[in-house]
Amino acid sequence: MALDAARREELRRLLDDYVESRSQEAAARLIEGHLPLARHLARRFADRGQPLDDLVQVASIGLLKAVERFDADRGVEFATYAAHTILGELKRHFRDAGWAVRAPRRLQELYLELTRLLDELSQSLGRSPTVAELASAAGVTEEEVLEALEAGQAYRSSSLDAPAPGADGEASVASTLGETDSAMATAEQRAELAGLLDRLAPRERRIVHLRFWEDKTQAEIATELGISQMHVSRLLAKSLIALREASA
C-alpha cells in the first residue's frame, strides 16, 4: 500500500503527537489514520469465507493493540509494527475459528453440495440420513463428508453482530423458560439464562429455543424456518459459542 509523502508526513505527525502526549485523543487520531491499513490487510483474507466487515473489526482490534504496545524507542516504524500486529490478530482469528485457513475450496464446494443433498435425502427418506447415505449420494467417502461438515461449521462468534438486549423489539425469552423445568435448578439460574439468550439475534435465539427447549430436531427447525438443515446446524454451533463467550 503505497503512501504519498504528504500522507506519510501526516501519519508521522499523528504518531509524534501520541508518543508525546499518550492521550486518548491522540491514540484515537492515530488509530483513525491507520484504519486504511487495517482495511487493506483485512481484504487480504476476504476470500476465506468470512464477511469483510468482521475481518475489518478483527484488524481494528490488532491496530488498537499495536497502538497500546508500540514502543517508539525500539526504532521500528509504527506502520511496520502495526501491520505485523494486525496480521497476527487476523491469523489468530482464523486459527481460533478453525475454518477458512484450512478449508480448501474443494471442501467448501462439497459443503454446499451436502447442504442440498441433506435436505433432499431427509425429505425422500422421511428421516435424517446417515453419513454413509450422504456420502453415497455425493459420490465421496464418509471421511470427506465429515471433513466438510466440520469445516462448514465456520466456528465464528456471532457476538459481533448480536443486537443489544431487547433491541429487536421481540419479547424476552424469560417467559419461555418453564417454571417446572427440571434441568433449571433455581429462579436465579433461569433469569441468568434468559439474559444470556436475549443477547442472541432473534433467529439464532429461536433456533436455540426450538432445539433445547422444544426438543425439535435440526431438520424440523429447518422446515419451520424455511432454511437448510446445514444452515440450522451452523447457526446453532455459532450461537453456542457466542453464548459461551457472553457467559465467560
Place this chain on the structure above:
Amino acid sequence: MAEGGAGDEIHLEVPTTPDLLRLVRVVASGLASRLGFSIDAVEDVRLAVDELCWTVASRSGPEATLTVRFVILNSAFTVEGRLQPGPGDITDRGPLSALSERILHTLVDEYALLEPVDGEGAGFRMRTKQG
C-alpha cells in the same frame, strides 16, 4: 476397529487449544458415523463433545492437554475426557452452567463432570445411543 462391535476403544491426547480440540470433535463424529448414527445424531454428538471439552478445558493454560477415551460398546458411544493441567492451572472447574446442563440434557443420554483426582484436572463423561 470392528464395525460398531463390542469393546472398541480409542485414545487421543491433544493440547487444549481451539484448533486442536477440533480433533476431538472430528474423531467423535467419525466414530458416531461408523456406528450408523444419522446426521442429526452425529451433529448432536459433535455439539455435546464441544460443550464438554470447552467446559473442562477453557480455563487451562497453554501447557495443558486433554486425554480423551472413546468407547463403542453394544451400539452405545461413550466419550470420556480428562484434563492434564499445565503448571499453575486450576484443576477444579465448578459445576456445569445452567445453559450447559440444558444443552447436554437435550443432546445425549447421559453426561457428568468428573472431579479432579491425583494431580489430574476435571473431566467429563458422556454416553449416547442412536435414538
